[in-house]
Amino acid sequence: MTASLDTRLGALLRNHPARLITSHGTVDDASLAARIEHAAEWLLRSGLSRVASRLDNGAAWCVLDLALRRIGGVHVPLPTFFSNVQVRHALATSGAQCVMTEMQAEMPSGAEALVGFLDDDNLACWRVAPTTEAPVLPPGTACITYTSGTTGHPKGVCLDAATLMAVAASLVEASSAVSPRRHLCLMPLSTLLENVAGLYAALLADAAIAVPSLSEIGYTGASGLHVPTLLQCLHRYQPESVILVPQLLLALVMAAEQGAPLPASLRYIAVGGGRVGPSLLARAQALGLPVFEGYGLTECGSVVALNRPGATRAGSVGKVLPHARVVIVEGEICVQGAKALGYLGDVSLPAGPIHTGDLGYLDPDGFLYITGRRKHVFITAFGRNVSPEWVESELLAQSAIAQAVVWGEGRADNVAVLVPRQPGTSDDALIHAIAEVNAQLPDYARISRMVRATAPFSVAEGLLTANGRPRRDAVLARYTDEIESSYRHIPLFSTSGVPA
CATH class of the missing domain: 3.40.50.12780 (ANL, N-terminal domain)
Structure with missing residues (x-):
């Protein structure tokens, strides 16, 4: 000692x-x-x-x-x-x-x-x-x-x-x-x-x-x-x-x-x-x-x-x-x-x-x-640097959202992969939560698209670290198809951050 x-x-x-x-x-x-x-x-x-x-x-x-x-x-x-x-x-x-x-x-x-x-x-x-x-x-x-x-x-x-x-x-x-x-x-x-x-x-x-x-x-x-x-x-x-x-x-x-x-x-x-x-x-x-x-x-x-x-x-x-x-x-x-x-x-x-x-x-x-992690910062199609931790922390302060990963590398707008706090939470409730967050964010950091995760991110599935942080590369890889599909549709939110 x-x-x-x-x-x-x-x-x-x-x-x-x-x-x-x-x-x-x-x-x-x-x-x-x-x-x-x-x-x-x-x-x-x-x-x-x-x-x-x-x-x-x-x-x-x-x-x-x-x-x-x-x-x-x-x-x-x-x-x-x-x-x-x-x-x-x-x-x-x-x-x-x-x-x-x-x-x-x-x-x-x-x-x-x-x-x-x-x-x-x-x-x-x-x-x-x-x-x-x-x-x-x-x-x-x-x-x-x-x-x-x-x-x-x-x-x-x-x-x-x-x-x-x-x-x-x-x-x-x-x-x-x-x-x-x-x-x-x-x-x-x-x-x-x-x-x-x-x-x-x-x-x-x-x-x-x-x-x-x-x-x-x-x-x-x-x-x-x-x-x-x-x-x-x-x-x-x-x-x-x-x-x-x-x-x-x-x-x-x-x-x-x-x-x-x-x-x-x-x-x-x-x-x-x-x-x-x-x-x-x-x-x-x-x-x-x-x-x-x-x-x-x-x-x-x-x-x-x-x-x-x-x-x-x-x-x-x-x-x-x-x-x-x-x-x-x-x-x-x-x-x-x-x-x-x-x-x-x-x-x-x-x-x-x-x-x-x-x-x-x-x-x-x-x-x-x-302000964020150097290796996590992504650059939007408009050349704006976004630290996903900043946006995710605001999403996680919403009672409807338990886990979140935000991404928008090279894109005109950003997507969030979300896990609701309760399985029965409706998409409308998640959209409302995103709107609450968007109201506090500058336009380049706002969420325009949403992917609802099929299950909570977990250590066993390799989507969560031992101390509870999402393995964002693994999450994005798991939901690649859903993310790409979201970008083939009209955004859920307008550029002003409110539901379209």
Whole structure:
């Protein structure tokens, strides 16, 4: 464990009444420290230092992660929504010696035998079937986190503990104006953002951390969400801070607009992981929700910039955090400072700043704005550049639309491939939603044509990344015929953006 976190944990042994809060009860500082120490000793006795986990959110996840920090080991967190193929790939490419699961879980794909149990935390340890010689990791690797990448195989990013703690410390500073005392982990802890901001930053801030299971939060499968269960979870744990992806924020906003009460305890709602449409942020603010949009990427240890109380600007993702520096090179956002050690299979990242592939700019006051992805921008037949993420974020703020991919390369107007939020949603309802969005867009970015997807984009079908973003090339390839057919007919919308 790094000196900063180790020292901080030592200072926290003041019998905090509810350091970790679960559906089964609370874990105070002394109990947490004892469980971390026991797990660390067990790992050392077992000769395990490169450990994968496939665990639900809960105290055991936190204990295992912090025990690995204690012994200077490597944690390879695997999301529970990874497919068996993705799990085998991650275990093979990381060189993990074992994978930890809940005791009642079946042997995971890629494992070959049960090693033993870490009884105090109800964890089973499975030996990983060796395939090749374990890959050499960059010196100092503490975490291998897998990103969705652009193919079906996730990509392993190696990070050191000092980088993770630098980001966590910046996040503590960013929230210091409200100093949340209880954080609720609503994202999987296997997600780097929740690991750093929900666990490390909360520990450094001396806050309590609620870690309910994913099912208690309301997740169903890889991307489903039962909103009434989510609301029950919020009221049960009464958090002061949470981290949301845009779709979770939309779910809360829609529920509140329909009269569902939200906890009055909420003081800091950070949202990231994808572009948030200005209209959705405006709706959240109209409800009085303390929402602060941020921006980051795995290669930079997670969060790079964040709006915060007293330093917020509409349309921006906030000011750059102290551990990072941003420069704009030919319109592309490049980040210096905190940096991953490298990717699995590579010795290190190229020297110099990280070229994010994101387009944006800094205003005179230092607020960062994201305008799109360089590789996703398409050019219309009239020579106008369109960032599809911008239009898609506005479409996704409509209650009728669950998923969207926008395209118009070389065309006189643009088409949207849409997945309705409910199977029974009529085409007329989708057309009305598009009209609402078109009213807020310049003419070159408006949607003129619509293709209704035959099924939701999913990971299993190869149309969705592991973290829920559409694989736009795959979606466009799947619906090529329907898109071409739409262009052979009169547009649904006029150039003014209203139904024709």
